[in-house]
Amino acid sequence: MKRTVFLTAVVxxxxxxxxxxxxxxxxxxxxxxxxxxxxxxxxxxGEDPLEGFNRSMFSCTDFAMNYIxxxxxxxxxxxxxxxxxxxxxxxxxNLEYPARAVSSLLQAEWQAAGTExxxxxxxxxxxIAGIFDVAQSWWYIPPAHADFGQAFARWGIxxxxxxxxxxxxxxxxxxxxxLLFDTAFDxxxxxxxxxxxxxxNRMTVAHNGYVSVVNSAVDPYxxxxxxxxxxxxLELRMWFYKEAQRQLKEYREQAEAAEKDTPxxxxxxxxxxxxxxxxxxxxxxxxxxxxxxxNNTDTIRxxxxxxxxxxxxxxxxxxxxxxxxxxxxxxxxxxxxxxxxELRYGFWKAPETEAPPNPExxxxxxxxxxxxxGTYINSTMLGIAEQFHNRGxxxxxxxxxxxxxxxxxxxxxxxxxxxxxDAARLRKAIQAVLQxxxxxxxxxxxxxxxxxxxxxxxxxxxxxxxxxxxxxxGAKRFIAVNPPVSLDHAMKKIDAMxxxxxxxxxxxxxxxxxxxxxxxLIKLAPHYLHTDENTSLEDYRKFMLPLDPExxxxxxxxxxxxxxxxxxxxxxxxxxxxxxxEYKWGDRTGLYxxxxxxxxxxYAKNLLTPRYPGKTTGxxxxxxxxxxxxxxxxxxxxIRVFHNIDDFLVNDEEKIFLDETLKERIVWFSNGxxxxxxxxxxxxxxxxxxxE
Numbered sequence: 064m065k066r067t068v069f070l071t072a073v074v075x076x077x078x079x080x081x082x083x084x085x086x087x088x089x090x091x092x093x094x095x096x097x098x099x100x101x102x103x104x105x106x107x108x109g110e111d112p113l114e115g116f117n118r119s120m121f122s123c124t125d126f127a128m129n130y131i132x133x134x135x136x137x138x139x140x141x142x143x144x145x146x147x148x149x150x151x152x153x154x155x156x157n158l159e160y161p162a163r164a165v166s167s168l169l170q171a172e173w174q175a176a177g178t179e180x181x182x183x184x185x186x187x188x189x190x191i192a193g194i195f196d197v198a199q200s201w202w203y204i205p206p207a208h209a210d211f212g213q214a215f216a217r218w219g220i221x222x223x224x225x226x227x228x229x230x231x232x233x234x235x236x237x238x239x240x241x242l243l244f245d246t247a248f249d250x251x252x253x254x255x256x257x258x259x260x261x262x263x264n265r266m267t268v269a270h271n272g273y274v275s276v277v278n279s280a281v282d283p284y285x286x287x288x289x290x291x292x293x294x295x296x297l298e299l300r301m302w303f304y305k306e307a308q309r310q311l312k313e314y315r316e317q318a319e320a321a322e323k324d325t326p327x328x329x330x331x332x333x334x335x336x337x338x339x340x341x342x343x344x345x346x347x348x349x350x351x352x353x354x355x356x357x358n359n360t361d362t363i364r365x366x367x368x369x370x371x372x373x374x375x376x377x378x379x380x381x382x383x384x385x386x387x388x389x390x391x392x393x394x395x396x397x398x399x400x401x402x403x404x405e406l407r408y409g410f411w412k413a414p415e416t417e418a419p420p421n422p423e424x425x426x427x428x429x430x431x432x433x434x435x436x437g438t439y440i441n442s443t444m445l446g447i448a449e450q451f452h453n454r455g456x457x458x459x460x461x462x463x464x465x466x467x468x469x470x471x472x473x474x475x476x477x478x479x480x481x482x483x484x485d486a487a488r489l490r491k492a493i494q495a496v497l498q499x500x501x502x503x504x505x506x507x508x509x510x511x512x513x514x515x516x517x518x519x520x521x522x523x524x525x526x527x528x529x530x531x532x533x534x535x536x537g538a539k540r541f542i543a544v545n546p547p548v549s550l551d552h553a554m555k556k557i558d559a560m561x562x563x564x565x566x567x568x569x570x571x572x573x574x575x576x577x578x579x580x581x582x583x584l585i586k587l588a589p590h591y592l593h594t595d596e597n598t599s600l601e602d603y604r605k606f607m608l609p610l611d612p613e614x615x616x617x618x619x620x621x622x623x624x625x626x627x628x629x630x631x632x633x634x635x636x637x638x639x640x641x642x643x644x645e646y647k648w649g650d651r652t653g654l655y656x657x658x659x660x661x662x663x664x665x666y667a668k669n670l671l672t673p674r675y676p677g678k679t680t681g682x683x684x685x686x687x688x689x690x691x692x693x694x695x696x697x698x699x700x701x702i703r704v705f706h707n708i709d710d711f712l713v714n715d716e717e718k719i720f721l722d723e724t725l726k727e728r729i730v731w732f733s734n735g736x737x738x739x740x741x742x743x744x745x746x747x748x749x750x751x752x753x754x755e
Contacts, residue, residue: 091569096565097562098567099660114649114652128270136381150194154192158254163207163209164183175301205303205307207304211241216299221237267379270381279440280629303584341722345727357736395499403474409440413456414453426508430459430460430538431459432461434516443516461493464485464488465626467634471637477674481671494535514754516545518547521547523543527695527702545737549717551688554663554664558662561621582610689721693724704730707733710736711736
């Protein structure tokens with residue numbers, strides 16, 4: 064009781080002093096310059112004057128999630144399978160009906176209140192006390208997910224400043240107060256011990272999503288706050304409920320038209336473009352039914368790609384019986400420099416087969432290198448790695464040289480971007496990991512294949528040159544997927560993508576950001592999206608994203624910019640960069656705002672070039688260009704390159720260079736922009752077959 068009174072007092076005081084403040088009110092509508100991640104965060108959540116306190120409270124939650132929720136969840140999920148946990152969750156949601164219904168009424172959302180009432184009646188009866196969500200599965204009646212915080216927002220009460228409390232799902236005083244009312248209207252509140260059981264079950268369900276947001280982040284609090292702000296904005300709009308209603312209405316109209324024999328427009332058939340005349344030597348592979356939406360939107364489709372053997376439907380991710388690809392691996396680290404943090408890596412042993420081992424078969428180890436800022440367990444890396452693993456290969460994954468962990472583990476905390484230096488440091492890191500694997504007796508003398516995509520593709524080709532000059536790793540095959548040719552061209556293109564948001568008003572940025580985030584979350588909700596020989600035309604269309612090219616361009620650019628910001632933050636924390644605010648544990652806002660102003664071209668000229676006295680920015684970029692590797696690319700028979708003709712990071716002149724230099728060792732795909740076609744099984748098969 065005392066705890067509740069104290070919490071109520073804290074929340075009320077926060078509302079009294081900050082409740083009238085709304086983050087949008089203090090942000091000008093007009094925005095003449097390009098938007099930065101910090102400005103977007105400020106627009107959504109306002110300032111964070113209690114940052115030190117909030118970080119402390121978040122640390123409590125983070126500790127509990129990693130060292131209490133994780134072990135408890137492993138026991139809980141290993142005893143009870145996924146269906147039990149899912150159905151128990153359904154019961155909990157059903158008992159929260161009064162809060163959702165009253166909140167909907169207070170918002171004048173009459174349809175949502177009616178929907179929730181109908182769902183409660185159906186699920187409580189036909190669904191057997193809410194165990195089964197038959198309202199959704201039989202009649203497609205979607206939940207509204209309303210709460211009192213939404214009602215208070217609809218009444219004009221501002222959220223106030225960010226206020227984080229341990230284990231609380233809300234992020235500000237208004238929503239904390241709303242949570243108290245949600246609890247009071249929750250039937251479970253008055254059932255003994257129901258709250259504890261609900262907390263354990265919800266914690267287990269939420270753990271995987273939480274880990275995906277904060278794991279491998281240089282600043283987990285920052286990632287958590289940004290994601291929660293976007294999530295809350297979607298909830299305040301009841302975005303998912305209204306979108307589900309729109310889709311349901313559209314479905315019913317189509318069904319009525321079918322009953323009346325009304326002609327419906329035929330499903331369009333995608334015809335891949337013809338091979339460009341200027342590409343004369345490489346293999347051309349047209350993609351059937353790709354349904355291109357333009358370079359920017361196609362690129363974002365890479366987010367729909369991941370491991371195909373993701374999770375057994377019977378087990379939760381924390382279950383010791385779960386056998387998804389990530390859980391099959393070993394997450395380890397190795398010391399590169401004494402006294403420095405260790406470099407992380409992932410390793411997968413060769414899959415077990417029923418056939419007896421063939422002593423004449425050489426063990427194969429595929430070393431995976433990712434794009435800018437990629438972690439050793441990011442979804443794109445694991446998606447490709449799984450394909451090699453399915454063919455009997457052992458797998459080694461590493462953080463990108465542009466990732467914060469690689470920077471601080473390397474010892475010198477050197478800024479990445481100069482290809483000769485990056486590749487040399489990467490080669491030493493690979494050698495250290497290989498020695499660690501041999502010491503653990505996980506590998507003997509394998510045939511090594513290096514496969515990298517995007518920036519990792521450039522580094523793969525540079526490693527091929529270094530291995531020619533002085534073998535150190537012993538790699539026998541080098542596979543590059545969508546490597547840019549010129550970093551100068553790629554940087555200018557990315558900067559232009561971010562700059563295209565210049566002139567967007569506050570309301571326009573907010574609308575496009577939230578709508579895009581909502582659609583991406585909808586598309587990511589059904590796991591296991593992939594294609595094979597049985598994929599239907601309609602299934603191919605599921606990979607299309609309802610994003611306009613303008614939104615896709617800005618979102619893709621900002622995503623890459625945030626990767627660079629994270630890298631710069633880590634480097635500055637270890638060795639201060641000149642001209643930037645001092646790193647402070649409890650006050651990082653000013654530092655992030657300054658880092659956000661750094662464009663990729665600024666980075667190359669003002670931060671990277673001074674680290675290499677005697678070299679100009681042009682010389683650094685020329686040394687990092689694939690044209691500097693022309694001799695190796697032209698004559699090394701162990702190189703294989705896979706590229707998309709419409710990759711926006713490569714211009715026509717650069718495509719001609721690759722085509723004429725690599726000849727039959729390059730495969731051109733008709734569509735996909737930058738990595739946006741990796742869900743095509745035919746493409747994955749071609750990439751994997753290059754290792755044979």
